[in-house]
Amino acid sequence: MSSLKEKLASKLGPMREKVGSIVKGHGDLKISDVSIAQAYGGMRGVKCMVWETSALDPMEGIRFRGFTIPELQEKLPKAPGGEEPIPEGIFYLLLTGDLPTEDDVKEITAEWQKRGALPKYLIDVLKAIPKDTHPMTQFSLGILTLQKDSIYAQKYREGMSKMEYWDPMYEDVMNLLAKLPALASYIYRRSYKKDKHIPADPKLDWGGNFAKMIGVEDETFKELMRLYLVIHSDHEGGNVSAHTTHLVGSALSDAYYCLSAGMNGLAGPLHGLANQEVLRWVMDVMEKLGGVPTKEQLKDFCWETLNSGQVIPGYGHAVLRKTDPRYTAQREFALKHMPDDEIFQVVSALYEVVPPILEEQGKAKNPWPNVDAHSGCLLYHYGVKEYDFYTVFFGASRAIGVLSQLIWSRALGLSIERPKSVTTEWIAGQIK
Numbered sequence: 001m002s003s004l005k006e007k008l009a010s011k012l013g014p015m016r017e018k019v020g021s022i023v024k025g026h027g028d029l030k031i032s033d034v035s036i037a038q039a040y041g042g043m044r045g046v047k048c049m050v051w052e053t054s055a056l057d058p059m060e061g062i063r064f065r066g067f068t069i070p071e072l073q074e075k076l077p078k079a080p081g082g083e084e085p086i087p088e089g090i091f092y093l094l095l096t097g098d099l100p101t102e103d104d105v106k107e108i109t110a111e112w113q114k115r116g117a118l119p120k121y122l123i124d125v126l127k128a129i130p131k132d133t134h135p136m137t138q139f140s141l142g143i144l145t146l147q148k149d150s151i152y153a154q155k156y157r158e159g160m161s162k163m164e165y166w167d168p169m170y171e172d173v174m175n176l177l178a179k180l181p182a183l184a185s186y187i188y189r190r191s192y193k194k195d196k197h198i199p200a201d202p203k204l205d206w207g208g209n210f211a212k213m214i215g216v217e218d219e220t221f222k223e224l225m226r227l228y229l230v231i232h233s234d235h236e237g238g239n240v241s242a243h244t245t246h247l248v249g250s251a252l253s254d255a256y257y258c259l260s261a262g263m264n265g266l267a268g269p270l271h272g273l274a275n276q277e278v279l280r281w282v283m284d285v286m287e288k289l290g291g292v293p294t295k296e297q298l299k300d301f302c303w304e305t306l307n308s309g310q311v312i313p314g315y316g317h318a319v320l321r322k323t324d325p326r327y328t329a330q331r332e333f334a335l336k337h338m339p340d341d342e343i344f345q346v347v348s349a350l351y352e353v354v355p356p357i358l359e360e361q362g363k364a365k366n367p368w369p370n371v372d373a374h375s376g377c378l379l380y381h382y383g384v385k386e387y388d389f390y391t392v393f394f395g396a397s398r399a400i401g402v403l404s405q406l407i408w409s410r411a412l413g414l415s416i417e418r419p420k421s422v423t424t425e426w427i428a429g430q431i432k
């Protein structure tokens with residue numbers, strides 16, 4: 001057994017006991033009420049699911065197992081010569097709740113290298129669909145195709161005790177995460193780089209290898225990928241990709257079914273697809289005005305967007321009420337590595353222009369930028385110019401968080417989800 005799996009196994013008993021005694025001793029304690037507005041309005045703020053790996057504060061932003069992004073940048077191990085935390089480290093932290101050592105992350109890198117090759121049947125499936133199929137469709141389909149090899153599904157068929165569910169789930173998660181950079185890169189190179197592929201480098205970490213297989217040689221892009229893949233990994237449980245993964249998992253579907261479903265949710269323009277929409281929108285204004293626009297021109301463009309009934313992509317959030325710290329981390333990366341980039345200048349100018357406009361319009365509860373307002377300009381700078389691909393990077397990262405929680409959900413025996421729906425007629429009948 002790997003030391004990660006052993007460590008996880010050692011945490012299961014105490015956590016099961018803790019949850020068991022909370023439910024037994026205090027199961028009737030109310031933690032939420034639901035209003036009619038919440039029932040129609042996307043259940044915003046209703047506390048009705050458990051998610052161990054991260055928690056989101058509206059003012060402060062995300063904490064991963066209690067750690068902020070700057071704390072992760074300081075405390076998680078780095079690649080040799082690198083300054084950014086590596087994704088293997090956040091996976092260890094999310095899964096175990098403890099900070100990893102250098103050896104811990106090396107072991108995960110080696111494990112993922114070993115499990116990372118794509119089977120031929122997967123390539124055959126991907127080859128059968130048109131190259132201009134949206135990369136998120138290809139990504140979700142690729143993940144689903146791998147379901148054939150689910151160890152969890154096989155063990156379930158053979159008959160296994162509930163107490164064992166977490167073990168084959170862990171194995172599936174390791175196999176799946178290991179393959180995501182190669183799967184994503186295969187889709188990228190097939191769709192945009194004449195089907196010429198780049199093999200994995202056994203000396204590189206997960207994020208570094210991802211950057212290499214995409215085909216960008218710049219070492220700073222490897223650092224960007226590491227940071228990007230860490231900060232997009234988890235955003236508590238209620239967002240669409242996390243909740244979908246969780247919901248599908250609650251039916252005891254395996255990790256492949258769950259993640260594929262989660263990715264379909266991430267592909268929506270109000271969720272992960274916003275990153276491609278931001279860059280398309282920024283490039284539109286730059287094209288229309290022939291370069292970097294003035295702030296006055298940007299203001300006009302924002303109002304044009306709003307007055308035509310569209311949202312300003314990358315701004316607003318269902319939970320956050322301040323600038324997203326994931327935006328800030330990316331902004332700091334840009335200030336350090338590419339301060340003169342023209343698209344970054346537009347993104348920076350928008351940071352000044354958009355919030356007062358959204359406040360003046362008076363609809364959005366949060367006028368500040370979210371993670372998606374920034375990521376595209378960084379990827380574009382290093383040569384990944386195909387916006388439609390951007391959400392796949394987000395998806396590979398999000399897999400780390402939602403799959404870590406999925407292992408815990410099976411370990412804790414969380415129930416099949418079945419909230420009660422009601423009709424409008426029923427609601428009308430409640431109003432006295």
Ligand SMILES: CC(C)(COP(=O)(O)OP(=O)(O)OC[C@H]1O[C@@H](n2cnc3c(N)ncnc32)[C@H](O)[C@@H]1OP(=O)(O)O)[C@@H](O)C(=O)NCCC(=O)NCCS
Binds near residue numbers: 270272315317
């Ligand atoms: C993220 C988002 C979906 C959150 O939705 P929400 O929780 O319903 O947000 P709010 O409660 O603030 O929405 C209230 C109103 O403001 C509007 N609004 C919110 N963000 C807006 C934005 N960026 N531009 C224009 N209008 C916006 C909503 O569309 C809604 O309008 P309506 O009353 O006509 O339906 C929303 O802010 C949005 O669409 N942002 C742009 C897309 C984006 O960046 N998505 C990535 C999120 S990480």
